[in-house]
Amino acid sequence: xxxxxxxxxxxxxxxxxxxxxxxxxxxxxxxxxxxxxxxxxxxxxxxxxxxxxxxxxxxxxxxxxxxxxxxxxxxxxxxxxxxxxxxxxxxxxxxxxxxxxxxxxxxxxxxxxxxxxxxxxxxxxxxxxxxxxxxxxxxxxxxxxxxxxxxxxxxxxxxxxxxxxxxxxxxxxxxxxxx
Amino acid sequence: xxxxxxxxxxxxxxxxxxxxxxxxxxxxxxxxxxxxxxxxxxxxxxxxxxxxxxxxxxxxxxxxxxxxxxxxxxxxxxxxxxxxxxxxxxxxxxxxxxxxxxxxxxxxxxxxxxxxxxxxxxxxxxxxxxxxxxxxxxxxxxxxxxxxxxxxxxxxxxxxxxxxxxxxxxxxxxxxxxxxxxxxxxxxxxxxxxxxxxxxxxxxxxxxxxxxxxxxxxxxxxxxxxxxxxxxxxxxxxxxxxxxxxxxxxxxxxxxxxxxxxxxxxxxxxxxxxxxxxxxxxxxxxxxxxxxxxxxxxxxxxxxxxxxxxxxxxxxxxxxxxxxxxxxxxxxxxxxxxxxxxxxxxx
Numbered sequence: 001x002x003x004x005x006x007x008x009x010x011x012x013x014x015x016x017x018x019x020x021x022x023x024x025x026x027x028x029x030x031x032x033x034x035x036x037x038x039x040x041x042x043x044x045x046x047x048x049x050x051x052x053x054x055x056x057x058x059x060x061x062x063x064x065x066x067x068x069x070x071x072x073x074x075x076x077x078x079x080x081x082x083x084x085x086x087x088x089x090x091x092x093x094x095x096x097x098x099x100x101x102x103x104x105x106x107x108x109x110x111x112x113x114x115x116x117x118x119x120x121x122x123x124x125x126x127x128x129x130x131x132x133x134x135x136x137x138x139x140x141x142x143x144x145x146x147x148x149x150x151x152x153x154x155x156x157x158x159x160x161x162x163x164x165x166x167x168x169x170x171x172x173x174x175x176x177x178x179x
Numbered sequence: 180x181x182x183x184x185x186x187x188x189x190x191x192x193x194x195x196x197x198x199x200x201x202x203x204x205x206x207x208x209x210x211x212x213x214x215x216x217x218x219x220x221x222x223x224x225x226x227x228x229x230x231x232x233x234x235x236x237x238x239x240x241x242x243x244x245x246x247x248x249x250x251x252x253x254x255x256x257x258x259x260x261x262x263x264x265x266x267x268x269x270x271x272x273x274x275x276x277x278x279x280x281x282x283x284x285x286x287x288x289x290x291x292x293x294x295x296x297x298x299x300x301x302x303x304x305x306x307x308x309x310x311x312x313x314x315x316x317x318x319x320x321x322x323x324x325x326x327x328x329x330x331x332x333x334x335x336x337x338x339x340x341x342x343x344x345x346x347x348x349x350x351x352x353x354x355x356x357x358x359x360x361x362x363x364x365x366x367x368x369x370x371x372x373x374x375x376x377x378x379x380x381x382x383x384x385x386x387x388x389x390x391x392x393x394x395x396x397x398x399x400x401x402x403x404x405x406x407x408x409x410x411x412x413x414x415x416x417x418x419x420x421x422x423x424x425x426x427x428x429x430x431x432x433x434x435x436x437x438x439x440x441x442x443x444x445x446x447x448x449x450x451x452x453x454x455x456x457x458x459x460x461x462x463x464x465x466x467x468x469x470x471x472x473x474x475x476x477x478x479x480x481x482x483x484x485x486x487x488x489x490x491x492x493x494x495x496x497x498x499x500x501x502x503x504x505x506x507x508x509x510x511x512x513x514x515x516x517x518x519x520x521x522x523x524x525x526x
Binding site: 025032035036038039042043045047048049050052102 | 200230231232233234235236488489491492493508
């Protein structure tokens with residue numbers, strides 16, 4: 001603690017102390033030399049802490065919330081999403097748009113009664129909070145690991161159902177358990 | 180009237196030998212070609228070393244090990260639009276960077292890189308010109324450099340530029356006094372104002388030993404004169420955006436930038452000349468003449484490294500600290516040093 005908690009009077013320093021004269025000059029000079037030594041030690045040290053980003057990437061944790069993914073049932077290949085719009089309702093940024101349609105025996109898209117005819121996520125609005133993932137009763141939407149989402153065009157950042165369903169190119173390394 | 184004619188007829192430089200005109204041209208071309216090539220080198224060196232000081236790589240994208248980064252920088256700056264604020268004063272705004280770089284280049288002309296050599300049978304001094312008023316020449320052009328900064332800030336018509344140039348004015352004037360005072364000790368010891376004679380007078384012992392206080396004062400004042408950290412209040416980015424060059428961009432900014440780094444090289448060269456025996460090697464090693472410029476550039480680079488090292492270490496001073504340090508510490512010390520030197524030399 002910089003002050004004595006039991007003291008009755010706490011001395012308050014207002015403004016800089018009086019210059020220390022010759023002693024102060026000597027101290028300032030000494031401290032400067034000490035600082036120079038510290039920085040020189042850093043210079044002499046081998047190795048850098050920089051990650052060369054586009055070539056090297058820091059692996060993400062499994063719970064990292066990146067770009068969304070929509071899922072299918074592995075056995076039947078049907079979409080898990082039933083077009084209930086709960087994700088759109090949960091979304092605080094209002095970036096999900098779902099238009100549902102009825103499944104018919106000829107055209108069965110999802111396992112439920114209805115399916116999402118349109119499923120769009122506007123990633124330029126998304127805040128990656130993960131509420132959609134929590135709201136989904138069928139685990140149809142989850143947060144993936146991709147974070148490299150820049151584009152030249154705003155309209156290119158509106159991801160459609162096909163883009164979200166597609167197996168993403170694994171561009172993001174995942175952290176292993178011992179990392 | 181006759182007196183005036185006599186004064187005007189006195190040559191600016193007193194040289195003990197005749198130099199053909201073609202040699203003067205060749206010499207100046209070589210000096211400026213080599214001197215100006217040092218600038219991109221120092222630029223890259225600074226960024227690389229700062230990177231290493233902070234445990235990063237520094238620029239490493241353009242060319243092998245980032246060696247082409249300064250070229251990319253310069254090309255980028257020169258291809259930018261020559262913008263000028265509506266409130267600025269046009270011709271002054273354009274003139275200011277020119278003044279700045281002109282004064283920096285001018286001092287390069289008197290920097291001695293070596294003694295008189297025989298080149299193609301012609302005795303040639305390895306310097307642009309050996310003026311008999313060396314330090315005065317330096318300070319005269321230093322004063323013009325100050326106009327470059329002052330006019331640049333003032334003619335921009337922006338308050339940050341104006342504040343930056345006001346600071347520059349105060350800082351340069353305060354530290355030039357201490358710097359000049361420190362050099363008087365050297366001049367008294369060498370009993371000459373010619374830079375080559377000052378170097379030759381250091382044959383026995385470099386002035387960094389007997390004039391150690393002058394050396395330290397000169398170094399500190401040089402940091403202030405070149406607006407380098409910890410005295411970079413002129414362009415304190417955190418509080419003044421960019422100081423006097425806030426409104427500058429493109430080629431004009433490049434000119435200022437170039438002048439700043441050239442100033443570092445020049446001031447390092449002057450330190451080498453005044454205090455570290457110029458082209459001489461230590462311990463009386465007698466090297467052949469062609470080594471001289473390499474020795475000067477080598478010593479100069481050590482000082483450039485020191486400039487960068489200081490930048491990586493010390494934080495910026497507060498403005499009142501800067502002023503009180505210049506006037507209350509450096510100037511009295513420099514004066515005292517001059518006084519003591521004068522007494523010692525006379526007695």
